[in-house]
Amino acid sequence: MNAKEINDKLPRHVGIIMDGNGRWAARRGAARTNGHTEGLKAARRVVERASLRGIHYLTLFVFSTENWKRAASEVDFIMSLVKRHLMRELDFYRENHIRIRHTGDTSGLAPDIIAEIDEARRGTKGFDGLQVILALNYGGRNEIIRAARRFLRQTAAASSDEAAAALTEEELSRCLDNPDVPDPDLIIRTAGEFRVSNFLLWEAAYAEYFITDKFWPDFSIDDFDAALAFYAARERRFGANSESGAAVQ
Secondary structure, eight states, rough: OHHHHHHHOSEEEEEEEEEOOOHHHTTTTHHHHHHHHHHHHHHHHHHHHHHHHTTSSEEEEEEEEEETSSSSHHHHHHHHHHHHHHHHHHHHHHHHTTTTEEESSGGGGOOOHHHHHHHHHHTTTTEEEEEEEEEEEHHHHHHHHHHHHHHHHHHHTTHHHHHHOOHHHHHHHHHHHHHTTOSEEEEEEEOOOOOOTTTSTTTTTTEEEEEEESOGOOOOOHHHHHHHHHHHTTTOTTTTOOOGGGOOO
């Protein structure tokens, strides 16, 4: 497949499970915090590449609802890294017309982190370039539960039978964190792990998965391009088959 064919079949939405920061550091005899710092650099270059390639949406799995189980010192470092990144990179996002968004449970985040996310969102809201969605304090099950609660609040005046009848996939989708964002077409996972790890469980029902053995800090723009080429070669059936006459991508 040549470059034009790949460009003609780019995914609109790419999600990345950025795995392996700690193992990258351990193999070098360094602290885990070093791995997270290098992982942030990898995220920056992938954001730049995604913007250049014309990807519309990029969801980065920054911190999961399960990551609170890690040592407090590591959690604190990751949160401070996120805060510093949002502060330092805001000019970069503005210059490249990149819009910053968030998905996850804000009720579990510190006020200063929420403030930085809100500032980045407000400062980039009108941009029409790549939309970077930071999955911070995010869990797929948690998002579905919060979506269900939003739906219940919206139908509080209805009877239980009426509410049950109104509950459809479309209605629940409208109650997710970012209902206007299309489902991910491609999920990239680094560090050779074959797990979904509670990432975009509802949205990724028909996503294509690209797994690489590389740890996230080593993930390069060439690796990102390889993932895009992999996606372009896939035949997406969405439950149908080639003989059914259904549209495939």
